[in-house]
Amino acid sequence: MCRARRTILCLQVLFGLGTLTLHAEGLEENHDFRLAKQALSDGLPGVAATKANRLLEQNTWSSTDRLSLAGLAVESWVRAKDGRAALAVLSREQVPNQPFWEAQAQLLAGDLDAARLSLESRYQANEATSQEKLLLAQVWLATNQTSLARELLMSLKKSPLELTSKSARLMLDELDLNSGNYQPAVQDLDKLSQKTGSSMSELLRARGLVELGRYAEAESLLRHLISSTGGGERVHHSASVLLADTLLRQDKTSECLETLVQFLDNTSESLLWNEAFELLAKTLEKEPRNILPPDAVLRWMTEGNTVQRQALQSPPSVEKLQGHAILLMARWLLNQKRTLESLGLLEAMVQLHHGHPQGAEAMRLALETYGTLKADRRVTTLANEWRLRYGAGQSAMVDFVTGGTAYARNEYTQAISLFQAAANVATTLAERRAALYNAGVAALRAGELVLYQSILGQLEIVSAGTNSNVPAGDAASDLELDRVLDLAAKGDPSATDELRSFIQKNSGHPRLAQAHLALAETLLAQIPTDFPAIEETLKTLSALPGLSERQRQQAAITRMWMLDKQGQIKALTDAGNEFLLTWPESSHSASVRMKIADAYYRQENFASARTEFELVAKDYASSPYADTALYFAGMAAISMMSDEGRETAINLWQELAERGGPLSIPARQQQAMAKRRAGQEPEALKLLDSLLTEKDLSEDMRRSLLCERAEILMLLGKTDPAQLDKAVTTLREMLKENNLTYLWSARAGYTLAAVLKAAGRTTEALEACYDAVQASGYTGPSNPAEHRWFYRAGFFGIELLEANKEWESAARLAEKLALSSGERATEAKELATRIRLEHFLWDAK
Structure with missing residues (x-):
């Protein structure tokens, strides 16, 4: 399947258009408003927006103050890249230059048509600024209106404003690259690079050189970009992946693998992971079959990459990287003809990594593989799951495979419908021809001769101009x-x-x-x-x-x-057992016993299936089926719905996890699920509630119990979200208390942030961290206990910002912590330096 090349240029006009001028003398006396403006200045737009929204809920403001608050909220949400939140404010409030901010918010919300109409209206009325015109050109490009975009960019290229002219020129050059006009683009980018030394122009020029086959020049340029400290993270990531592609085109497979592994092992998260893993798979498939995937892939599957393992808490991106690595290994195993092992990984990917960017690809590969094995029941189950997750009619492949399954069951009418649906949504002529051909065969089997003639006519149209190779005899x-x-x-x-x-x-x-x-x-x-x-x-x-x-x-x-x-499962198991008696030393013994085990599993004879899977794992421990057998032995054991079966499954998966093989991560995942099933409701909450009814509690004891109670509610909130709301209420009430010392303010603030994070309210969690660091009247922690909660809140806030890829804001917050006098000040300073180095922020600094 052809993949469109990801555009490299990241248009910055969206967040570089200046700010709304705020005239609010009365507001300046409000502490929360000042804190919101400070948060925006500190690079925390989500926190600023949350505070501004909360202020807007009050109905005591004058019209001028309300205009300023709304402007602050909208600008903050736009800078936080939350278009829907910005649109919600705009639907209720008025702000200066409203059409422009609406267009930006609509674009962030993914409503390209609405943004286009708004920008086109201002453009046609000659009201659009140069930045709005650049934004309109970007929207036109995104909606494939390249002619209009090119015409507008040509006019902007002549702008007296240097930034506008340069941006338009870069966009035109990238448009030429995407259109295959490599030579003119490279010539202009060469001039632009000499004039400005822009990293983005250098990156685009390198891409053009690659397409022109000038690999040595491209390689030199890309290595220079990667070694630089500026340019931003996206440029460096793009340069690394493009360098790997350049090396592969020169058949430098070892260097290509090294470049990709270094990139993937040293990025906490990247928008270019998909391209990097696709290129890694392509490189492995190009190599001889005795070439193994890099050792790092197995580490990624089990514990993430080097950067992720060094984090204080495991970042959410670990699961994303693990999913990519699992799919890569599954593809490699398929290429090695190790189908059952591959299916084990694909099943883990499908069932345990729901929502992964490559989840659809994993399910597609599993469907096709099961289809080749004629595993009709599993194909049908996966196809139904596909439609639930991704919607009906979105994949020709699903309808094609399920059509074959229906055909195998002699359900020809259903097969015709599925094959025709596959033909209608096919993305290539080859897919459409194959689907129509099968639909025609099904129509013949069903005796639908009129329909067959109609399908044949369609097939003749799409087959026009193709050659039919008939072998000689x-x-x-x-x-x-x-x-x-x-x-x-x-x-x-x-x-x-x-x-x-x-x-x-x-x-x-x-x-x-x-x-x-x-x-x-x-x-x-x-x-x-x-x-x-x-x-x-x-x-x-x-x-x-x-x-x-x-x-x-x-x-x-x-x-x-x-x-x-x-469907003679009993006869199948008998034949399998006879095979093993006749040829106990056969090279097929492991696969035959796996077949027997699978048959028992499909019969829901989980005890026998468990025994057979365990025999494979024990007697054929060095075979490629051993780990898969151990994995499904656990599945069979837990399916027995007994305490003994659950404990056995946990132990089997523990053994598999300790092996560190490709299935270790799904085994650990299954362990977690099994242990969760066995968990008991904690009695701690009752004890805390009982203690809180005591009348003679000191304030410190009561506040300590309240914080502990919130922590227990947070744990219960994993299964009952309503408990999280109770925890939030408890902590917010505590934070409103008079004479609250900084120690309790910081501890309650940190705990509140943790609860909000668990509830998925990340922006509010960040606000709670920020408030704990910037507490009212705060002059700095005065003792180790205060420093402890000060740092926990601050470092947690940094983690939230890093998880949201707000690297500049994370670095600023780390630098704020570094100014303190506590024992972790040096750690904060080193963290700020690491963030700036890893994400190439020294230019911004």
Whole structure:
């Protein structure tokens, strides 16, 4: 599937247009308003917006004050990149230059059409500023109105304002690169780089050089960008991925792998992870099959990368990186023909990483893989889950695979509908041709001849201009057999007749057994399946003289697949057990026992399934199935719905987790789920409530109990969100108390931030941290206890900002903590330096 190249240019006009001028002499006496303005100045727009919103809820302001408050709220929400919140304020309040701010908010909210209409209206009325015109050009580009965008940018390129002219020029050059006009773009970017030395222009120029095949120049330029300390994080990340792409195009696979691993292992989070992992997968697939993925991939799957492991608390991006790594390993295993292991990882990805950016890709790969294995029931289940998550009709692949499943069940009418739906949403002619072809075959099977003719007409249209390669058949017997076996491998409909013809004409051929095996397997793949013909073929095969043990084993395995397709699960397990008795040392023993275990699992005979999976893990510990078997042994054990089964599952997954293999992370995830099922409601809350009824409690004891009570409510809130609201109420009431010392103010503020974070109210959590650091009348912590909560609130605020990728604001807050006199001041200073270095913020500093 073709992927559109991600645009590199990040237009800064959205947040660089100046600020709303606030004239509010009366407001300046209000402490919360001053604190909101200070928060915005400190690079914490979310905190500023939250405070401004809270002030707007009061109805005591004059019209001028209200205009200023609304302006502060809107600007803060826009700078916090929360367009919906900004629009909510704009729907209720008036602000200066309202149409412009509405357009920015709409763009942030993803409503491109509304932003476009608003900006176009101002542009046509000659009211748009140069920055608004740049924003309009960006919107036009996003909506594929490139001609209009180019015309507008050409006029802005002549602007006397240097920043406007430069921005328009960069956008035009990137537009040329996206359109394939590489040479003109590179020539202009070369001039622009010499004039301004802009990192963005250098990055775009490097991209153009890559497309022109001037790899050495591009590589040198990209290495220079990566080694620089300025330019911003996005430029550095883009340069790293583009450098890896450049190296791969030069067949420098080792350097490419090293570059990608270094990038992925040293970024806490990046918008370019998708591209980097896609490039890593492409690199591994290009290498010989004995090349293993980098060791770092296994670390990423289990515990995140180096930067994430060094964090004080595990950042949310760990799960995202783990999902990428799991999918990468699954793709590699598939490429290695290790299908069952790959499916184990894909299942973990689908079930445990819901909402991951690559979740749809993992489910697509699982669907296709199960489809090739004819696992109809699982295909149907996953297809239904796909539609619940991503909506019906969004994927030709889902309808195509489920159409095949319906066809396999002889449900031809449903198969026709699904294949036609796949054709209607197909993104390529090849997909549409395949879907229409299958729809036509299903129509023939259903006896719908009129519909068949209609589908055939559509197929002829989309097939116009394509070549049909028909293999020749005039050759010697060995070559003829090779040709026929190739037809069978490709699933050619003529393979059955060709094989039968070869067997009839060459009854004494030394490779006759190969032909019979291929015929049995081809018949097994046909829809509908002629089971009597397969039985007859296998019977004839078994009577042939000189069969090798390998051929006998293959015949037995083919019979097992036939029984599986017939739904004869009991016969399948019997045949599998007979195979193991006959050939206990066979190289197929592990896969056969896995097949037996799978059959028991599908029968919901979890005790037997658990036994078989455990035998695979024990007796074939060095096989590629061992970890997968151990994983599903745990699944079977916990499915027994008993305390013993749950404990066994936990122990099995613990063993798997300790191995550190590809399935260690899903095993740990299953452990967590199993332990949660066994958890008991804490009795601590009752004890705290009882203590709080005592009349002789000192203020410090009461406040300590209140904070502890809030912490317990936060833990209970994991299963009952209403408990989180109770915790928030408890802490806010405590913070309103008179004569509250800084110690309790900071401790309650930090605890409130933790509770709000647990409730998903991240902006309010950040506000609570900020208030704890900037407390009213605060002159600095005076003792170790106060320093403790001061630092906990401050460092937690930094973590929230880093999680939201607000690196400049995080660095500023760390620098504020560094000015204190406590024992963690040096740590804060080092943290501020690290943030600025890692995210290339020295220019901004």
